[in-house]
Amino acid sequence: QKEVEQNSGPLSVPEGAIASLNCTYSDRGSQSFFWYRQYSGKSPELIMFIYSNGDKEDGRFTAQLNKASQYVSLLIRDSQPSDSATYLCAVKSAGNNRKLIWGLGTSLAVNP
């Protein structure tokens, strides 16, 4: 059973700090990694995605992949109260062209 695991949290950080969220995956052949943000009562929205060939930075967000340890991280710099949400990690494996495997999400609270 291919799995994606996230610490459910809540992860609490002060405003302006760096929030670090992690996601571990079991399938070493995984190739695409997605981070979604979901506000309470809303649908998931894509923050960013990376492929197995490298990290990515987009504004305050950075996604980093550690293939050896099989985890992907999302760093949020200068955290804002508006970043308070649940962050979902999704992973697509090489041999599974139709489905993403989703983690249960990490709840982030940014305190003013």
Added chain:
Amino acid sequence: NAGVTQTPKFQVLKTGQSMTLQCAQDMNHNSMYWYRQDPGMGLRLIYYSASEGTTDKGEVPNGYNVSRLNKREFSLRLESAAPSQTSVYFCASSEGTAGNTIYFGEGSWLTVV
């Protein structure tokens, strides 16, 4: 640009009733999906359609049927609703199925009493 639109947003059903959730996307995407999301269970794939004219079962297809009406529309039908089907349902679409980003609709909150 509406993206993925699903209706209705809220619905209360009695056990045994049937209903159809409608979904349409205007992004010219080939692939469409239906997920349900429950506390502690995360997002679970019910059915998907890799391209117009094809549908396949996901993780939790029992009690549901789907129709890919055309490239834009993908409906989910509950033939005989059960309380276990109380959930939030999300329709989603992507350009393809191989690693492409999935875009979600706003969700449909379904309660079966």
